[in-house]
Amino acid sequence: MNEKGNLSINSENFLPIIKKWLYTDKDIFIRELVSNACDAVTKLKKLMIMGEADHIPADESFSVHVVLNKDEKIMQIVDNGIGMTDEEIKKYINQIAFSGATDFLSKYEEKADGDNEIIGHFGLGFYSAFMVADKVEIDTLSYLPGAAAAKWSCADGIDYEMADGTRTERGTTITLHVSEDGEEFLDESKMYEALQKYCAFMPVPIFIDVITNDEEKVEPEKKDNTIHISQEEAATLTKDEILAKANKDKAEETESAEGSEKEEEKEEEPKPLNDPSPLWLKQPKDCTDEEYKAFYHKVFFDLNDPLFWIHLNMDYPFRLKGILYFPKLVEQMDVVEGQIKLYSNQVYIADNIKEVVPEFLLLLKGVLDCPDMPLNVSRSALQNDGYVEKMNSYITKKVADKLNQLFKADRTAYEGFWDDIGMFFKYGCMREEKLYDKIKDALLLKTTDGVYETVAEYLEKNKEKHENKIFFVTDEAQQAQYIRMFKEQGLEAAILTSPVDKPFVSFLEYKNPGVKVQRIDADITDTLQEKTEGEESEAKKQADAFANTQMENLFRGVLGNENLKVKAENLKAQNVSAMILLSEESRRMMEMMEAYGDNEMYKAMFAQVKPDETLVLNKSNKLVQFLMDAAGKEDKKEDCDMICHQVYDLALMSHRTLTSEEMTAFIDRSNQILEKLAELEK
Numbered sequence: 001m002n003e004k005g006n007l008s009i010n011s012e013n014f015l016p017i018i019k020k021w022l023y024t025d026k027d028i029f030i031r032e033l034v035s036n037a038c039d040a041v042t043k044l045k046k047l048m049i050m051g052e053a054d055h056i057p058a059d060e061s062f063s064v065h066v067v068l069n070k071d072e073k074i075m076q077i078v079d080n081g082i083g084m085t086d087e088e089i090k091k092y093i094n095q096i097a098f099s100g101a102t103d104f105l106s107k108y109e110e111k112a113d114g115d116n117e118i119i120g121h122f123g124l125g126f127y128s129a130f131m132v133a134d135k136v137e138i139d140t141l142s143y144l145p146g147a148a149a150a151k152w153s154c155a156d157g158i159d160y161e162m163a164d165g166t167r168t169e170r171g172t173t174i175t176l177h178v179s180e181d182g183e184e185f186l187d188e189s190k191m192y193e194a195l196q197k198y199c200a201f202m203p204v205p206i207f208i209d210v211i212t213n214d215e216e217k218v219e220p221e222k223k224d225n226t227i228h229i230s231q232e233e234a235a236t237l238t239k240d241e242i243l244a245k246a247n248k249d250k251a252e253e254t255e256s257a258e259g260s261e262k263e264e265e266k267e268e269e270p271k272p273l274n275d276p277s278p279l280w281l282k283q284p285k286d287c288t289d290e291e292y293k294a295f296y297h298k299v300f301f302d303l304n305d306p307l308f309w310i311h312l313n314m315d316y317p318f319r320l321k322g323i324l325y326f327p328k329l330v331e332q333m334d335v336v337e338g339q340i341k342l343y344s345n346q347v348y349i350a351d352n353i354k355e356v357v358p359e360f361l362l363l364l365k366g367v368l369d370c371p372d373m374p375l376n377v378s379r380s381a382l383q384n385d386g387y388v389e390k391m392n393s394y395i396t397k398k399v400a401d402k403l404n405q406l407f408k409a410d411r412t413a414y415e416g417f418w419d420d421i422g423m424f425f426k427y428g429c430m431r432e433e434k435l436y437d438k439i440k441d442a443l444l445l446k447t448t449d450g451v452y453e454t455v456a457e458y459l460e461k462n463k464e465k466h467e468n469k470i471f472f473v474t475d476e477a478q479q480a481q482y483i484r485m486f487k488e489q490g491l492e493a494a495i496l497t498s499p500v501d502k503p504f505v506s507f508l509e510y511k512n513p514g515v516k517v518q519r520i521d522a523d524i525t526d527t528l529q530e531k532t533e534g535e536e537s538e539a540k541k542q543a544d545a546f547a548n549t550q551m552e553n554l555f556r557g558v559l560g561n562e563n564l565k566v567k568a569e570n571l572k573a574q575n576v577s578a579m580i581l582l583s584e585e586s587r588r589m590m591e592m593m594e595a596y597g598d599n600e601m602y603k604a605m606f607a608q609v610k611p612d613e614t615l616v617l618n619k620s621n622k623l624v625q626f627l628m629d630a631a632g633k634e635d636k637k638e639d640c641d642m643i644c645h646q647v648y649d650l651a652l653m654s655h656r657t658l659t660s661e662e663m664t665a666f667i668d669r670s671n672q673i674l675e676k677l678a679e680l681e682k
């Protein structure tokens, strides 16, 4: 047979366009050609099962070899799968594969102005070989009894030639005469890397064969699963013979290296570089924790164990298999580093498609195998895709189920990883109220007592002291004084310090009507105040009112702030001189102002808003008692002024960070006070 033809492609620029367009993802040709080879094996196995290839022995071993010959600049992808007849080449390569390429071209023309997203995800199939080769040949022998080997070659992606083939074994050899663009892939390491990226879980054992006659050229870091053979052997031996020889070589190597090793170790076979039966394909009940962890370490190069994992295994109404891992967060920065590897029938597709998992789960690491997912589409189309939406809600449901199950089964372990996952679930609940409904009973608050409680538990525990109120802290160091006062009186506050917690506070209120959630310095609870027994006398009330006015005038005058609100109270904690309270509403308003501070419209809107702050002075404290006594006395004025400033700054420090001017004044004043003290000691 000898035939020439023209692929009647409607653009003369076919090759330049393919090369240019796919430039960033050049290594994708490996995925295409190796997955074609694996498909060829899978198809043949199916025929064997169906009894349509009975002449093939049931124990036949199948493999795919990627052969690298740097000297000759040749790369081959060799399989012992179904093969093709010359008619099939005409149909699948000259027509169908070609129409895929034509399709690609028309899409390219439509999208020429920019959507780069589809570059890597458009299955260009067989023709992607031309990204790295000037000339491509197919030498193939169909599995059909009596079939004749057929050969196809094409030097420019447009004109092809067909002739009788030379293959004597069933299967297909794709030979690439590698162009300058593809030379890097003749390197064993580079090829290994590309195969690990795209083919690590393809369903047929994959090997790299490196052909060289020059021993010195063998790369020093040769991989365990690479087979090294000579030009001569490559020309004369079949793939099975090459594998058998590799087995023998390996056995001899082991023997000479380790002396009298056990018999079975001598028979160790070269391992394929891929894992043809990845863990996610097994039934969850058949997988051990060790296997899950080992898989995680291997695939995500993370030395830490994952916190927990979810094995997805769904066949209906859509097919989705995979394992999602919750990693341990070493740094808060890790937050953005989730990684979901997407596969379609074990063929790697991408690992950066954020649309496939719900947004709040982007911290996850995992593998998803979704054979039904439309991958040859742009990302924007993916966002509106019904399948992706279904997948998202399925994953959300599974994650919620797992969370509830862990919460119920082992509360201590669950609390142990709440710090790592809490933030994401809070965020998730705010994004998707359906998720909140599912997991609300498993959401925890970590409190200043170092315990973890659900909202219901917190409210129940504290209902005697402050009914329907949740107190929280946003900065444990800054609010340490309030926390200490709380603790001394047996009160606890939730620790809500992450950025997600700001909106979460309002969300909690919205979801728990009747419950007030307020920062620890928003109000003084009754528990913190010294109560007077029985009815207060009129005289006491008047004395209190006088003390209040007296202190307010004093502080307003000294601090030069006519609007300052001052209140004198009897707090149980005697060592606290003063504190600043900012009502919860006012604080939230201030936060909003801060967040929108750059927006001119908001700036104008908030211009008149002043924080509703109150300086609470503690009448049980000695300094405050001194001030009450000394106020208005001329000879005490200097000391009074200094103490007022200092007391105010101390209260301010527990409330917010001092500005640089405030801090400088505070330090100067502190030094003056110490100097005064030193004077007294003289």
Ligand SMILES: Nc1ncnc2c1ncn2[C@@H]1O[C@H](COP(=O)(O)OP(=O)(O)OP(=O)(O)O)[C@@H](O)[C@H]1O
Binding pocket: 032, 036, 037, 040, 079, 081, 082, 083, 084, 092, 093, 096, 097, 098, 100, 123, 124, 125, 126, 127, 172
């Ligand atoms: N190694 C092979 N053995 C047998 N048939 C093959 C081989 N490689 C390619 N083919 C045939 O050529 C066809 C076209 O291959 P091509 O890679 O272009 O498209 P595809 O694999 O069908 O789809 P995709 O565009 O997703 O890759 C295949 O469907 C298959 O029938």
